[in-house]
Amino acid sequence: MNNDKFFKILSIIFKFISCMIISSIALSLFITIYQYLFNGLSISYFIIYLPFISLFYLIFCVPLQLILYNKVTKYNLKYLLIYIIISAIVNVLIIDATFRNKFEVILTIIVSSLIYWFFDSLLLRKKK
Template sequence: MQVLRIFIVHVLSALSAAVVYVFGIDYDGYIPYFLISAILFIFYLIFAAPVQYFLNRNPKRFNLKYLLIYIIFSFLVWLIFAISTDPKTTIDFLMGYEIYLFGISFAVIFWVWDSVFLQNKTKIAAKYK
């Protein structure tokens, strides 16, 4: 049941983040939306799942410390992505609003879905008793 919840968190986060991304780049169309959702789902699995696993050892709903951790990791992922795709324009990328818009919004989206589906201390504690 816990694996299903984790999967739901990642799917809902990817879908929500894709909506923000498509509106942020001002692009219409369904094909890019589904492609972006799939890519974001993979990124969430690779980068957010380990952080999520670490934070779920001590679950707390809507904890601002967890949000800050997610934001820091989101910025790191965006920075790694910017450097790996075009190292020459990294400074320009950091000066644009996109990294801040997407970094913070993707972290907030994941934090909300994680808090709703996984950060329930009473259910998790009752499961292990």
């Protein structure tokens, strides 16, 4: 493998990891601020949320992102819909949405999808 291919692959991997990390931080901040404002929980919960959110993004979004990579342009609403569907499945089946109220579940689904879709479009999609 020549150096150009190696650095191109390395660059793509870096973009995927960056997207996951930035999205995880953004969603963790959103949830922490929401919990602080409406439930009075400590802002230090950010430290607890970040690894779990990163794990969920790594397990569910990054593989989907790999499948969809280079298929469409930035800010495609089809991708947002796909991310919303996956987020809904994860929130309802895996995170067990029964202990949260419906508004928080829907808010989490929409916000987590929007954040990941935004950074996915910003970091990985072509400008076409």
